[in-house]
Amino acid sequence: MKVLILSFHFQPDLSAGSFRNTALVEAIQKKLPRGSEITVMTTLPNRYSSFSVDAPKQETSSGLTIHRVALPSHKSGMLDQSKAFVIYARQVHKLVKGNDYDLVYASSSRLMTAALGAWVSQCKQVPLYLDIRDIFVDTIKDVLSRKLAWIIKPIFAFIERWTVKKASKVNLVSGGFLPYFQDRYPHQAFSLFTNGIDKAFIEASPLVEQSSARTIPEVIYAGNMGEGQGLHHIIPNLAKHFEGKLQFKLIGDGGRYKHLVEALQNAGCTNVELVDPVSREELIGFYQSADVLFLHLNDYDAFKKVLPSKVFEYAALGKPIWAGVGGFAAKFIQENIDNAAIFSPCNDKDAVDAFANLQLVTQPRTDFTASFARTEIMKGLADDILLVADPDLR
Structure with missing residues (x-):
């Protein structure tokens, strides 16, 4: 054949x-x-x-x-x-x-x-x-x-x-x-x-529960930085609100990267680090060092139908997930992933409220990794x- x-x-x-x-x-x-x-x-x-x-x-x-x-x-x-x-x-x-x-x-x-x-x-x-x-x-x-x-x-x-x-x-x-x-x-x-979930992420899954030891927790986003993700609409206000309380690290590139940089500069953010795309091996290392993994889709009707592949990577690493998604993705996360906080896309007030529901703990998600x-x-x-x-x- x-x-x-x-x-x-x-x-x-x-x-x-x-x-x-x-x-x-x-x-x-x-x-x-x-x-x-x-x-x-x-x-x-x-x-x-x-x-x-x-x-x-x-x-x-x-x-x-x-x-x-x-x-x-x-x-x-x-x-x-x-x-x-x-x-x-x-x-x-x-x-x-x-x-x-x-x-x-x-x-x-x-x-x-x-x-x-x-x-x-x-x-x-x-x-x-x-x-x-x-x-x-x-x-x-x-x-x-x-x-x-x-x-x-x-x-x-x-x-x-x-x-x-x-x-x-x-x-x-x-x-x-x-x-x-x-x-x-x-x-x-x-x-x-x-x-x-690819084998590399399953192998990197945590075996035991472990609490965050950082005084200022690190929030990581990794992936595309385009119109679909809408990071330029949410990260600047969010980072400014949590200045001195959270450190953000954004890994990737995309069509709205320059808009994101300008928005961060205009907001005067001092707690956001931008990192160029990295290999998968390096990415897993970043994930493992994070305290919280961040996910966001822009506030468009079409994106209420999608299920981002990032959800599976994030969940496998056992980290708390802070997700600005709606529709099918929100329902999937709520039904399948523990210690995940959902907020309305592009709504920084809702995001702040959602963050308070997270436990800063890394923990195995054995059933999820087996199923997916x-x-x-x-x-x-x-x-x-x-x-x-x-x-x-x-």
Whole structure:
């Protein structure tokens, strides 16, 4: 069997899509019949302009070939991302020429990688399995100006309809996405394999309970700093309120990084440290040294449907979680994670009140890590994918 995997991000890049699809490929490799081939078409590490790591453009080993497309240096703006995707799509078009596949799998957060997968599957006349990590059409109205959203939303809505209807099956990483897709595509088959906890985080999980020893506790946020996270709306006021009481450390980069820096300067914050993106090994060390882990999504309706991958990393490390989220994510955290305080996004007063409910204690979350281990989730997703290609692979 020949399987084509399309994922804009893949190891060693830093992103939820990279971690998810790297683990998935490992799971599929273990389940394919002898002599099978997996081809991954991705990009050279490019998630953050401030973080780079070397990786070969082509890598081949034991039935796995990885093609990494080189992209020009770019920021997180929509125009830069669009240019980068066009380069990726052109290279995929060249790479698939003359090659046959039995299945196309595409994992996508911003829709276009999914659409590219639909186009390839149509050209090759083979089944398509989509892994949807965000609802781009639903997000457009919140993150773009009203005029621009009015112009481009119908275009992307058409692309979404065409793409989803081409798929043999669609996986959604958040249960909050299900009503949106079932309402629009009632005849499509959906599954719900969420993000999960990678082995490195499970191995770093605490074994015993331990109270914070710091006089001034350290709050850490790690990840993207874009419009979706809205850190520039919440951190400055929050940090100013807790000046002398909490130290904030923000690790990452993104499209709203400069806005965050300006907002911190305008607020006169002296208790916020900004750190460039780091490797996963370094990140785990930062997590382990923290007293509280901070999570925030901007106050947009579309984000009430998402379940951030960061939730799983944070929970595995046993730290108190201070989360400005609503909708499905808030419900998931409340139902599954102990010692987590939820507040309304972008509401610093609510955040201050929520913080008072946290116990500054690191403690094992054994049941959670067992339930959401990435390896087990990916085994299920791999089975689901391969059944689309060949129902006899049970």
